[in-house]
């Protein structure tokens with residue numbers, strides 16, 4: 219973690235990750251290096267380091283503009299170390315641990331950082347389509363008894379009065395999983411889910427349902443397999459047998475550079491601070 223030991227190292231690291239093809243203006247996307255000037259830091263004139271000016275739109279920016287790090291009072295170097303700890307830790311990382319290891323002044327700050335980190339790791343930037351041999355399947359959850367209106371106790375008996383909720387799941391052989399609750403198992407809902415979560419270069423196994431045929435037409439291969447044995451083993455059309463996949467994939471430490479390449483694409487959450495009241 220020595221590489222983020224000072225702010226300029228951290229900033230240069232983020233610049234390399236965010237702008238692999240040269241500095242790009244976040245305001246107008248100008249990438250012409252002749253029309254972007256680096257403004258030299260000047261403490262006396264309150265010019266912060268890492269500032270650029272774009273000649274195309276005449277605006278100033280730093281590498282954090284438009285990222286989750288914009289407007290943060292926490293030094294970038296501490297953000298990067300915190301992300302590194304979360305991304306590489308095999309067991310979870312607590313806010314207290316982050317506070318102590320980063321020498322943060324308050325637990326609240328550490329807690330807020332952890333919240334932001336966890337939130338950004340759930341961003342679509344981290345949800346690129348799965349590719350390879352995939353299985354897609356619908357299942358139903360919420361089989362527990364449901365409370366009847368005006369009744370305090372749930373209806374007795376398993377599934378009695380329950381409302382089953384359809385869930386569609388896409389599973390890759392290595393254990394990567396995408397799931398989504400859908401209003402009903404329709405071609406429209408399945409198409410939307412598969413389109414977002416599966417790469418067309420994939421081979422997809424489905425059950426015998428005819429719903430999938432038009433959806434998976436453009437995919438590399440679509441195999442319809444017999445599902446009555448699916449709880450124990452899956453027989454593929456090519457003769458191999460795949461055993462039931464663990465739904466909880468083993469947590470692999472992520473490649474930190476890849477994590478940061480995605481983090482800089484995460485749009486910042488809108489500020490929850492109350493806006494200034496308008497005068498009546």
Ligand SMILES: [Zn+2]
Nearest residue numbers: 243246272275
């Ligand atoms: Zn610009």
